[in-house]
Amino acid sequence: xxxxxxxxxxxxxxxxxxxxxxxxxxxxxxxxxxxxxxxxxxxxxxxxxxxxxxxxxxxxxxxxxxxxxxxxxxxxxxxxxxxxxxxxxxxxxxxxxxxxxxxxxxxxxxxxxxxxxxxxxxxxxxxxxxxxxxxxxxxxxxxxxxxxxxxxxxxxxxxxxxxxxxxxxxxxxxxxxxxxxxxxxxxxxxxxxxxxxxxxxxxxxxxxxxxxxxxxxxxxxxxxxxxxxx
Numbered sequence: 438x439x440x441x442x443x444x445x446x447x448x449x450x451x452x453x454x455x456x457x458x459x460x461x462x463x464x465x466x467x468x469x470x471x472x473x474x475x476x477x478x479x480x481x482x483x484x485x486x487x488x489x490x491x492x493x494x495x496x497x498x499x500x501x502x503x504x505x506x507x508x509x510x511x512x513x514x515x516x517x518x519x520x521x522x523x524x525x526x527x528x529x530x531x532x533x534x535x536x537x538x539x540x541x542x543x544x545x546x547x548x549x550x551x552x553x554x555x556x557x558x559x560x561x562x563x564x565x566x567x568x569x570x571x572x573x574x575x576x577x578x579x580x581x582x583x584x585x586x587x588x589x590x591x592x593x594x595x596x597x598x599x600x601x602x603x604x605x606x607x608x609x610x611x612x613x614x615x616x617x618x619x620x621x622x623x624x625x626x627x628x629x630x631x632x633x634x635x636x637x638x639x640x641x642x643x644x645x646x647x648x649x650x651x652x653x654x655x656x657x658x659x660x661x662x663x664x665x666x667x
Contacts, residue, residue, distance in 0.1 A: 444514065444515075444516065445513065445514040445520070446514065447475050447479070447514075449514060450471055450475065450507070450510045450511065450514065453509075453510035453513055453514065453520065453523060454467060454468075454471070454506045454507060454510045456520075456523040456524045456526075457506045457509065457510075457523050457524070457526045457527075457533075459527060460504075460506070460527065460535055463503055463504035463506075463535070464504070464506070465504070465611065465666050466501060466503055466504020466580070467504040467505070467506035467507040467508075468507065469504075469580075469609050469611045469638070469663045469664075469666070470501060470504070470507050470508070470578060470609050471507040471510070471511075472638055472639050472640075472641060472644065472661075472663075473578060473607055473609060473638055473644060473661050474507055474508060474511045474578070475511055475641070476641050476644040476645055476648070477497060477576060477578075477607075477648070478497075478511050478512075478514075478515050479515075480641075480645050481574075481576075481645065481648045481649060482495040482497055482574065482576065483495045483573070483574075484496075484497065484544075485515070485516070486515075486516050486517050486543065486544065489517075489543070489544055492569070492571060493566075493571040493572065493573050494573050495573045495574040495575075495576070496546050496562060496566075496573060496574070496575045496576070497546060497576050497577075497578075498546050498547050498549070498555050498558060498559050498562065498575070498576070498577040498578070499537060499545070499546075499547070499549050499555065499577075499578050500547075500549055500552075500553075500554060500555020500556060500558075500559075500577050500578060500579040500580075500583060501549075501555070501578055501579055501580040501583065501609065502536045502537050502547075502548075502549030502550035502551075502555075503535070503536060503550040503552075505533075505534075505535070505536065505537045505550075506526075508537060509523060509526065509533055509537075509542075510523070512542075512543070512544050512545075515544075517542075517543045517544035518533075518542070518543065518544075535550070536548065536549060536550030536551075537549060537550075546562075552580075552582065552583045552585070552586050553583050553586025553587075553588040553589050554588070555577045555578070555579055555583075556577055556579055556583075556588075556589050556592040556593070556606055557588050557589070557591070557592040558577075559575050559576075559577035559592075559604060559606065560592045560595055560596050560601065560604065562575050563575040563596070563601045563603045563604040563656075564599070564601070566603055567601070567603060572603070573603070574603060574605060575603050575604050575605070576604075576605045576606075576607065576648075577604075577605070577606050577607070578606075578607050578609060579606060579607070579608050579609070580608070580609055580611070580613065581608055581609065581610040581611065581612065581613060581614045581622060582613040582614045584608070584614060584618065584622065584625070585614060585616055593625065593626060593629050593631070594629050596629075596631070596656045597626070597629035597630035597631050597655070597656060598629070598630065600630070600654050600655060600656070601656045602652065602653060602654055602655060602656065603656075604656040604657070605648065605656070605657045605658075605659065606626075606656070606657070606658045606659070607648075607658075607659045607660075607661055608622050608658065608659070608660045608661065609638055609661050609663060610622055610638070610660055610661065610662045610663065611663050611664065611665055611666040612665040612666060613665075613666040621635075621660075622635075622658075622660050623635050623658065623660050626658035630655060630656075631655055631656050631657065631658045632652035632655045632656070632657045632658070633657075633658045633659075633660065634647040634650075634657070634658075634659050634660070635659075635660040635662065636659065636660070636661060636662070637661070637662055637663075638661030638662055638663040639663060644659070644661065647659045
């Protein structure tokens with residue numbers, strides 16, 4: 438009798454993440470994003486290894502690239518990477534670094550890890566998609582600490598003014614920001630014309646609903662609240 442291999446699922450993510458050792462400093466960054474990443478890749482984004490190069494595809498930009506273990510685990514579960522690569526990650530011969538490299542890692546849109554880059558790049562990507570008539574989503578994941586960077590403030594203002602409906606920013610809030618925002622993170626987006634939703638970053642149904650409910654004519658910010666860092 439022929440048996441069919443079962444693809445890894447959500448329950449396999451802790452095991453896949455555990456294969457990647459040697460970056461204890463950024464374990465919290467990975468753990469804070471794992472549920473958001475899973476919901477996006479499993480239920481929201483129209484993005485597969487077969488469609489990754491199509492011009493009209495959905496696009497996911499990981500701005501919080503300094504803790505990519507959960508990202509690599511999800512890419513493995515979805516067929517972009519081979520599980521055998523995970524144990525040797527960050528070694529000289531591996532294409533999986535401590536920061537993801539778009540030139541080397543299948544499925545990665547941008548090289549990232551330096552704070553404050555993902556959202557500005559996502560704004561440009563959404564503008565390019567709109568100019569070309571592509572309807573795919575542009576989703577970027579940022580950490581709350583990245584909003585200490587001025588480049589994000591400029592991107593929030595511009596996206597709101599231009600009504601970039603294709604753009605979604607998900608802010609994983611583990612309370613690691615140095616300065617915070619008066620009125621909270623969502624308020625920073627609201628005053629610039631964004632649709633905002635604040636949900637638990639561990640509640641898959643709430644995340645799915647936040648990502649998929651309509652927001653015509655406005656970019657969307659989803660604040661995914663998780664347990665405080667440390």
